[in-house]
Amino acid sequence: MISLPKSHKQAQFYVITATILISGSFFASQKLVGTLTPAALTLLRFIIAVLLLAPFVFLSPNRRSKLFTTLPRAFIISLFYSLYFMIMFEALKTTTVLNTGTIYTLVPFATALLSYFIFKEKIDKKRLFAFLIGVIGTLWVIFEGNLELFLKFNLQEGDGLFFFGSLSMCIYSILIKALYKNDDLLVLVFSTLLGGIFWMSIGTLYFKTGWGSFSINIEFIFCLLYLAIATTIVTLYLLQSATVVLGPVKVMSYVYLNPIIVAVLMLFLEGKSIPLVLIPGILLSVLATFMLQLSKSKKGA
Numbered sequence: 001m002i003s004l005p006k007s008h009k010q011a012q013f014y015v016i017t018a019t020i021l022i023s024g025s026f027f028a029s030q031k032l033v034g035t036l037t038p039a040a041l042t043l044l045r046f047i048i049a050v051l052l053l054a055p056f057v058f059l060s061p062n063r064r065s066k067l068f069t070t071l072p073r074a075f076i077i078s079l080f081y082s083l084y085f086m087i088m089f090e091a092l093k094t095t096t097v098l099n100t101g102t103i104y105t106l107v108p109f110a111t112a113l114l115s116y117f118i119f120k121e122k123i124d125k126k127r128l129f130a131f132l133i134g135v136i137g138t139l140w141v142i143f144e145g146n147l148e149l150f151l152k153f154n155l156q157e158g159d160g161l162f163f164f165g166s167l168s169m170c171i172y173s174i175l176i177k178a179l180y181k182n183d184d185l186l187v188l189v190f191s192t193l194l195g196g197i198f199w200m201s202i203g204t205l206y207f208k209t210g211w212g213s214f215s216i217n218i219e220f221i222f223c224l225l226y227l228a229i230a231t232t233i234v235t236l237y238l239l240q241s242a243t244v245v246l247g248p249v250k251v252m253s254y255v256y257l258n259p260i261i262v263a264v265l266m267l268f269l270e271g272k273s274i275p276l277v278l279i280p281g282i283l284l285s286v287l288a289t290f291m292l293q294l295s296k297s298k299k300g301a
Contacts, residue, residue: 004185004241011245012293018238019254023261025231027269028223035220038089041227043200046193048228053190063187070191073179078195080172086203087165095158098142102153103162104255105138108292111170111252118174121249127295134256134288140281141259173248180244189236253292256285 005011032041057063091100109131115121143150180188243251260282266272274282 005245008246011242012250014238014242015246015251015254016257018235018242019257020261020265021230021235021238023258023265025227026262027265028226028231031219031223032227038092039086039200039204041224042085042089043197043204044224045228045232046196046200048224049232050190050193050197052229053186053193053233057187057190063184066184066187067191069181070183070187071194073181074188074191075195075198077172077175077179078192079199080168080175081192082196082199082203083168084165084172086200087161087168091158091162091165093158095156095162099153099156099159100162101142101259102139103159104166105135105142106163107166107170107255108134108249108252110167111173112249114170114174115247115249118178119247121247124295127249127292130253130288130291130295133284133291134253137281137284137286137288138256138259140284141263141278144275145277145281170248170252173243173252176240176243177248185237185241188240189233192236192240193232250293250295253289256289260285 005014029038029041035041036044057067088100112121112123112127112131116123139150143153239251263274263278263282267274
């Protein structure tokens with residue numbers, strides 16, 4: 001049985017690794033633009049990941065026996081995981097990436113609010129201050145320190161829809177901890193992906209998502225395998241196991257680092273330097289994440 005992280009430091013290392021891998025997915029996805037629709041690409045990622053994991057689950061009698069008890073809970077978890085992707089793709093038809101990035105900065109705070117109602121975790125003034133710093137820092141990076149551009153921010157038709165998609169991601173993170181029953185993590189990841197295939201299949205039919213036309217070449221295969229293995233199998237394992245140990249609020253707080261890591265990867269992979277104007281936002285985002293990692297969850301009365 002694959003075990004949970006043995007310490008909070010190890011769990012935080014898991015989340016940092018997952019955040020880096022997820023940031024790398026932007027570059028892989030960019031290479032696949034024009035080959036597959038986003039919904040079809042996500043579904044294909046899930047299918048490939050399940051096929052790769054299947055031998056490790058079905059060839060182990062112990063894991064096979066745990067599969068049936070894990071599947072019902074994993075299907076509930078995967079519903080909200082899949083809803084995020086489906087709603088995001090639909091919302092992007094009537095809004096912008098800038099708007100979705102802005103709204104997504106609310107995810108850590110929304111997760112904290114839901115954790116208060118479900119786990120009775122209080123949100124003290126230090127945490128509130130950290131959330132505020134995180135939002136400011138991330139928005140600084142997203143809008144490149146341009147106040148005029150920020151003031152021109154207007155809600156679009158799809159923004160309300162994306163807000164519910166972001167809420168689905170919060171619920172997904174909370175359910176991982178709430179529904180965890182000392183599961184074999186490999187079985188949990190496999191079951192979550194299996195559920196993801198089921199829900200995404202329904203979603204692609206409902207939204208009438210086509211597969212588009214694409215040609216298979218080395219770059220296509222490499223990018224697709226990166227998305228299926230690194231940002232699906234590995235990140236699901238890392239984030240689900242870390243969430244059980246750290247809790248959803250601390251894990252979701254690493255959202256503030258996503259734009260920063262993308263900027264750093266652009267520096268190393270594409271040679272694009274990080275503009276000096278982004279530095280204050282980067283420092284604020286790192287500070288907020290650090291503060292939230294040091295904060296201790298307090299149960300309510």
